[in-house]
Amino acid sequence: MTEHFIGLMSGTSLDGADGVLACIDAHGHIRVKVHAFVAFDMPFKATLMALNQSGPDELHLSALAGNQIARHYGEVVHDLLQQSGLKARDITAIGAHGQTVRHRPLAFDGDAAKQQAAVGYTLQLNNPSLLAELSGIDVVADFRSRDLAAGGQGAPLVPAFHHGVFARPDACVAVLNIGGISNISVLRPGAVVTGWDCGPGNALMDFWCATHTGQPFDRNGGWAATGQVNASLLAALLTEPFLHGAPPKSTGRDLFNPVWLEQHVQSRADLSAIDVQATLTEYTALACASDVKRYASDATSLIVCGGGALNGHLMARLALHLPQLQVLSSETRGLPPLQVEAAAFAWLAFKTMRRETSSLPSVTGARGARVLGAIYPR
Ligand SMILES: Nc1ncnc2c1ncn2[C@@H]1O[C@H](COP(=O)(O)OP(=O)(O)O)[C@@H](O)[C@H]1O
Ligand SMILES: [Mg+2]
Structure with a gap:
């Protein structure tokens, strides 16, 4: 029924x-x-x-x-x-x-x-x-x-659902949900499902974009795509201990919030807003890609869902950092x-x-x- x-x-x-x-x-x-x-x-x-x-x-x-x-x-x-x-x-x-x-x-x-x-x-x-x-x-x-x-x-609670919808009998599939925070599910044939929050999703990018352009988000990543990634800011953001902890782990705005971001940005007053946006987009891509590399290196595809999948620049950066697998929108698997x-x-x-x-x-x-x-x- x-x-x-x-x-x-x-x-x-x-x-x-x-x-x-x-x-x-x-x-x-x-x-x-x-x-x-x-x-x-x-x-x-x-x-x-x-x-x-x-x-x-x-x-x-x-x-x-x-x-x-x-x-x-x-x-x-x-x-x-x-x-x-x-x-x-x-x-x-x-x-x-x-x-x-x-x-x-x-x-x-x-x-x-x-x-x-x-x-x-x-x-x-x-x-x-x-x-x-x-x-x-x-x-x-x-x-x-x-x-x-x-x-x-x-958290996350969605991996059981991801398994029901996206798992394949013949291949390891990773599912990445890029909401405000990003979470990953790893679906391996014949193995228990694993999943965890991997760090920021849109939360930091949205905050920065709204503050500096008045737009609620960077449509298609168009603004970030025209900036330059700042290596020193990126390296500082990547030192965040949460990114290096092993699953199970979950996070939220309790950690990745404007106060956290300001701590890193305020000492770099010479940075332009557009370069910070480019760096935050790269940071989001790297936080997700490095978890896929560490814990799902056998995955043949990465199915991306959440609003971050509509950010073409972010999707391109993910694909660049993960050349060994196919990076796809969940739309291609029947669920927008x-x-x-x-x-x-x-x-x-x-x-x-x-x-x-x-x-x-x-x-x-x-x-x-x-x-x-x-x-x-x-
Ligand atoms: N066309 C788009 N281009 C870039 N980013 C987008 C686009 N559409 C949605 N987003 C991003 O997705 C977010 C919403 O995603 P969503 O999956 O609803 O996250 P959450 O579950 O945290 O609410 C928006 O705040 C924005 O950052
Ligand atoms: Mg939403």
């Missing part, structure tokens, strides 16, 4: 909320029917950006931002139902990621006893009750907390880059509604696989 699910994703890029309406059969095979996107306006983006750091009255402001996220999600759901001609009663559930404002898993240092006792936290703003009320559909939310409670990183993460959350909701586990301990480092999320009935 085939059921309909909606997946909603608003990632660390803070660009807005992507949603898909998909049908999923009993085996978990998914087919996306329609896609919708609602952009966050600049003031709301600034509010969310501010909530990534401690600040006055943050409990109140977070709760209001959660309500606003739920309203934006409600608009996306409305659009998806209109486009598809389906009604709320036709949808089994919505998987709603929420907006991450803190991600503080405890780093795994190899001490199993300490790991057993320690619990970090992760916080995705949302008001799933309000979304259930607005949509008339069951909502699954807060997918990451259970994995942290089980000693995991709570901006639909992959939203489709993953539709699939994660499908798993939760069936009380099936969907986390991968081989990815997050948790003690075991868990049924993820909490259900808010319609």
Whole structure:
């Protein structure tokens, strides 16, 4: 039997909320029917950006931002139902990621006893009750907390989905999702799936571009492509310890944020803004490419999804650093880059509604696989 699910994703890029309406059969095979996107306006983006750091009255402001996220999600759901001609009663559930404002898993240092006792936290703003009320559909939310409670990183959660959609029986495939932060899944025939956050995605490039051009992002990487990479800044950025740590690992704006960037840029006042953009794009490409080289050197293809796949200059730099494999957009595998993460959350909701586990301990480092999320009935 085939059921309909909606997946909603608003990632660390803070660009807005992507949603898909998909049908999923009993085996978990998914087919996306329609896609919708609602952009966050600049003031709301600034509010969310501010909530990534401690600040006055943050409990109140977070709760209001959660309500606003739920309203934006409600608009996306409305659009998806209109486009598809389906009604709320036709949808089994919505998987709603929420907006991450803190991600503080405890780093795994190899001490199993300490790991057993320690619990970090992760916080995705949302008001799933309000979304259930607005949509008339069951909502699954807060997918990451259970994995942290089980000693995991709570991220990335998409590798199990990547496996279902992109794995091949005859070849090792790597999947790179370039959202605000980048994450990789490695899909080897006959082996457990591995995956981790490899470092910055669009977050730094978007911040720099918005500050210096007023545009929310560097379309197709056109601005970066006309600048020069600064070797000294690039070398300094590459010393960031997170890049050199071994998986399992995950990160967020807690680390790769404007304050972190300013620390590196302020002592280089002679640098032009365009050269910094070129350097940040190269940095993003190198952070991703070096993880592929270190941990997926047997991959024959790198399937790229997330908005970074639409940055032609970044894709060209990735291909240049990874000449031994094919660098492809997920579009060539039937799922456009901006639909992959939203489709993953539709699939994660499908798993939760069936009380099936969907986390991968081989990815997050948790003690075991868990049924993820909490259900808010319609
Ligand atoms: N045409 C494009 N050219 C360059 N970058 C793009 C383009 N379209 C989207 N992006 C980038 O992708 C980001 C959105 O990607 P997304 O996968 O939604 O990330 P997240 O999951 O973090 O929200 C934008 O902020 C922008 O940086
Ligand atoms: Mg996004």
